[in-house]
Amino acid sequence: MANSRGGFSNRLGFILAAAGSAVGLGNIWKFPFEVRDGGGAAFVVMYLGFCFILCTPVMATEIAIGRHTSKDPVGAFRKLGHKKWSFIGIMGVIAGMLILSFYNVVAGWTLGFAIEMFQGNFEVGSNFGSFVADWKTTGAYATAFMLATAFIVSNGVSAGIEKASKILMPTLLVMVLGLMLYALSLPGSAEGLYYYLVPNFSAITMETVYGALGQAFFSLSLGMGTLLTYGSYISKKENIITSSAFITIADVGIAFIGGLMMFSFLGFVAHEQNSSIMDFKGGAGMIFMLLPGSFSSLGPVLGSIIGGVFFVLLSFAALTSTVSLLEVPVAFVVDEMKVERKKAVWGVAAIIFAIGMPSLMSAGGVEFFTEIHFMDWVENIASNTMLPLGGFLISIYGAYVWKKKNLYAEIAEGNPNFKYTLLAKYMEFALKYLCPVILGSITIVTI
Ligand code: PFF
Secondary structure (H helix, E strand, C coil): CCCCCCCCCCHHHHHHHHHHHHCCHHHHHHHHHHHHHCCEHHHHHHHHHHHHHHHHHHHHHHHHHHHHHCCCHHHHHHHCCCHHHHHHHHHHHHHHHHHHHHHHHHHHHHHHHHHHHHCCCHHHCCCHHHHHHCHHHHHHHHHHHHHHHHHHHHCCHHHHHHHHHHHHHHHHHHHHHHHHHHHHCCCCHHHHHHHHHCECHHHCCHHHHHHHHHHHHHHCCCCCCHHHHHHCCCCCCCCHHHHHHHHHHHHHHHHHHHHHHHHHHHHHHHHHHCCCHHHCCCCCCHHHHHHHHHHHCCCHHHHHHHHHHHHHHHHHHHHHHHHHHHHHHHHHHHHHHCCCHHHHHHHHHHHHHHHHHHHHHHHCCCHHHHHCCHHHHHHHHHHHHHHHHHHHHHHHHHHHHHHHHHHHHHHHCCCCCHHHCHHHHHHHHHHHHHHHHHHHHHHHHHC
């Protein structure tokens, strides 16, 4: 698509970039512990249900708004003539900046751990406390990660984001499949998989239901205008419905395979430590603390290869997500403030990095910040409240303000028969009733 904002060169580029945004640390770093605590397969089924039943209609709406307007999330609502609704976009830009601020810190850890693993330093896991307490070093890793993210985004949509996704996503798939097969062969993997694949309905509480929904939104990068922004870079020929389905399938597919890999590894750790997966505490640092020690028992060479590749996998997954998180505020600054892309990228990245300092330091034990658990706090507000709220508002907007007629006309550009399908009827029902009721009540409860 040749206009001054740039655009994805084809459908594959768009899908890989959007799937890259979706597949991220959330799939591998957050998902397994949510599953373990939320009732294993019972949580997985609920999560899949939320993804397809509630999230895909919101995703298609976001993409349609973006493509119709060719604008950033704030400008899009203005261009449609609903200036008041542009606060959805403003909230999205803020949520994106907040999420990137802490996400980049964790992404920096993955980079640091990959380097440590390749050097055979398996003790780094048991010394996780001192690893993060050295916030100057973790700050350097976070800086490197932000620089890589900004470099990709500064090259533009097709030469930057799309090109990086076309390299990183296939590599990621090969790594996750390879590691999964290897992990399945380890002793203890079967016990590990028990906690993943066997449902435990008694663990389901209202809280786990909210958790599953929050995780679905976070994992699909929904509710903050990321898909709206990416949608603004696609051509009228694209079929928004099948693209949304592909993106969702790619994300849940990799989450599922990643789950097989993670639970096998965790089962192996439990086997090594003579404990149970249920004994492991959850939380941000868990994967970093648990796995490296067990990689060492694979022997110095194999251990450092498997460990190194594992953390490279996490870094790659993180990078395509940080790129999309940065693109949202950048698109806003480029479109609304008419700043040149490169300048916008470096300026916005610097601001986000600064916002991330308290998260970096709170993880690193700098007292003032630790007391308020800054990272958890930001994560909670941005992902568990702002994203479902964004999804709620987008469904209301699509159904009642922009209205079905216009939404479906935009979808019809690349899918002329859509409005006659059963899916169209379902999407109308979801946007009008299902999403507003469920997402609205969850937002109220979490606030
Ligand atoms: N989907 C990413 C993950 O699962 O790690 C996180 C994310 C990226 C959330 C981009 C929101 C977003 F806009």
